Amino acid sequence: MINAEEAWRTAYRHPGVWDEPFLPVSMIELFEQSARDHPQAPLLDFMGRRYSYGEVSDGVNRVACGLRKLGYGPGDRIGLFLPNVPHYVAAYYGILKLGGTVVNFSPLYTVDELAEQVADSGTKLLFTISATALLPTALKVLEKSGLERLVVGSVAGGLPATKSLLYRLFKGKEVTPRPADPRVLAFSKLITNEGSCEMPQLDPEHDVALIQYTGGTTGTPKGAVLTHQNLSANARQVARLDPEMGRTTDRILGVLPFFHVFANTCVLNRTVVTGGEIVMLPRFNAKQALAELRRTRPRSLPGVPTMYQALLDAPGMKPSDFSSLKFCISGGAPLPQQLKENFEGITGARIIEGYGLSESSGVVSANPYVGMNKPGTIGQPLAATRVRLVDKEDPKRPPPEGEPGEIVVSGPQIMKGYWNRPDADASVFVDDHWLRTGDVGLIDEDGYVRIVDRLKDMIAVGGFKVFPSQIEAVLYRNPAVKECLVLGLPDPYHGELPRAYVTLNEDSTASGPELCLWLNGHLGKHERVSQVVVRESLPKTMIGKLSRKDLYAEVTAE
Structure with missing residues (x-):
């Protein structure tokens, strides 16, 4: 049996050493160190308006003091119901400086979803902006939950002066006026202070910085409790x-989106550590992203596979648009090999496939930026991170030799536990705080990890276990297929049978029956699909990755 840990310790391909120590440091210490080191350097570029580290630091101090003046302090949960706007960064670090706990809420949430998580987390105050897509929802939650206050930023306030004026003139319908309610405070009023007040001393290893809601390994939303040191x-x-x-x-x-743990770590926090600059877009739009690539010449672009495909498909795309890019971190979903090859061949940038979870603060492993990438793997563990396999049925023992097992991880980034869910903690941790990921994988002789599937996604076909991702990997080899998902659907004889759903590349005329015949010719007998269904689109999550759960809900509803 391969000793996986020995493999990556002796053949570690990331810079530095595997057993590098990461001493306890608060998020505010990291932010303020970068602000002191280069106060005039740009931190944010929002649609052409640039904010230096010094300006953002002043805003952070003013947010923290404004919240303190309202009576909030250490341990209070304060929510962010925001897209990628400058308000997010000032509020995020301002809450942390206060000693409060950030709770991220997706702007895609309905009133009921938002109210439920506000109640579960005990969120007292919520930051949002005056966009019609957000403020009416937040106002309804204010009425039906234990929320005490809203702080509302101006959509136009973060833009350059000319764009701000145009926004006010031509996009007024996209803005909801802030009501005259003492519980609803303007962001500009919150930060009307000197930014100088006494702040608490933080304990990085124990003070909670973030509650990040996740489906976890059971599909039930739970709040992953992440300390300052985790992040x-x-x-x-x-x-x-x-x-x-x-x-x-x-x-x-x-x-x-910053409200997702992938961006929170790989875009926001990581760039603050390096003293770099973030070119922010409120949401992903391929045309707009290409325009920003041309205007700002960024060096990296973290994303999900569907995002990279959309950029290649965008009308007017030129390979020269990507000439500044060197590295693109891909996560959130498996990266099809053909997409990796197409993107790298056209752009000259390298896509680095990695892996992580909300429960791990974002990232567990990645392929090296330089050197051996192994397509279809999630690379080697990050420094100070340990990965091993356990038996799929009994996590207290190793899997049979040579067989896939559930991936479990340990490291300084692993969450403290779930918010008010000791029952869930008992099932998600094994041994000495090793996190069960719910993902099934293999580890090769070089310590590279390959995910086979998720435990909850495995399809039981007449007693055989079938992995949807393996069928999808075969489908992606067909030049007609653009995107695909495989579901296990009830069958009276076999228990379940796989069924594939695909979208096609523009020049393809392939039919479902043709694809089904081709696919089943490349699969084992127990893996063969009952049908291939061609669709115009497949459902995606808030960060743009294909959503098996949503497709299953659509299909069963039909």
């Missing part, structure tokens, strides 16, 4: 993956 360690771990860190201008295109 700061992961930000430093990710920053150290870059062999050129500190020797080049670090500009990153931030199109992933």
Whole structure:
């Protein structure tokens, strides 16, 4: 049997050493160190308006003091119901400086979803902006939950002067006026102070920085409790993956949503650690992202596979648009090999496939930026991170030799536990705080990890276990297929049978029956699908990755 830990310790391909220590540091210490080191350097570029580290630091201090003046303090849960706007960064670090706990809420949440998580987390105050897509929802939650206050930023307030004026003139319908309610405070009023007040001393290893809601391994939303040290360690771990860190201008295109743990670590926190600049977009739009690539010439672009495909498909795309890019971290979903080859061939940038969870502050492992990438793997563990396999049925013992097992991880970035869910903690941790991921994988002789599937996604076909991702990998080899998902659907004889759903590339005329015949010719008998269904689109999650759960809900509803 391969000793996986020995493999990556002796053949570690990331910069530095595997057993590098990450001493306890608060998120505020990291932020303020960068602000002191280069106060005039740009931290944010929002649609052409640039904010220096010094300006953002002043805003952070004013948010913290404004919240304190309202009576909030250490341990209070304060929510962010925001897209990627400058308000997010000031509020995020301001809450942390206060000693409060950030709770991220997706702007895609319905009133009921938002109210439920506000209640579960005990969130007292919520930051949002005056966009019609957000403020009416937040106002309804204010009425039906234990929320005490809203702080509302101006949509136009973060833009350059000319764009701000145009926004006010032509996009007024996209803005909801802030009501005259004492519980609803303007962001500008919150920060009307000197930014100088007494702040608490933080304990990085025990003070909770973030509650990040996740489906976890059971599909039920739970709040992953992440300490300052969890987040700061992961930000430093990710920053150290870059062999050129500190020797080049670090500009990153931030199109992933900050409210998601992937962007929170790989775009926001990691870039603050490096003293780099974030080119922010409120949401991903391929045309707009290409325009920002041309205007700002960023060096990296973290994303999900569907995002990279959308950029290649965008009308007017030219290979020269990507000439500044060197590295693109891909996560959130498996990266099809053909997409990796197409993107790298056209752009000249390298896509680095990695892996992580909300429960791990964002990142567990990645392929090296330079050197051996193994397609279809999630690379080697980050520094100070341990990965091993356990039996799929009994996590207290190893899997049979040579067989896949459930991936369990340990490291400084692993969450403290779930918010008010000791029952869930008992089932998600094994041994001495090793996190069960719910993902099934293999580890090769070089310590590279390959995910086979998720435990909950395995399809039981007449007593055989079938992995949807293996069928999807075969489908992606067909030049007609653009995107695909495989579901296990009830069958009276076999229990379940796989069924594939695909979208096609533009020049393809392939039919479902043709694809089904081709696919089943490349599969084992027990893996064969009952049908291939061609669709115009497949459902995606908030960060743009294909959503098996949503597709299953659509299909069963039909």
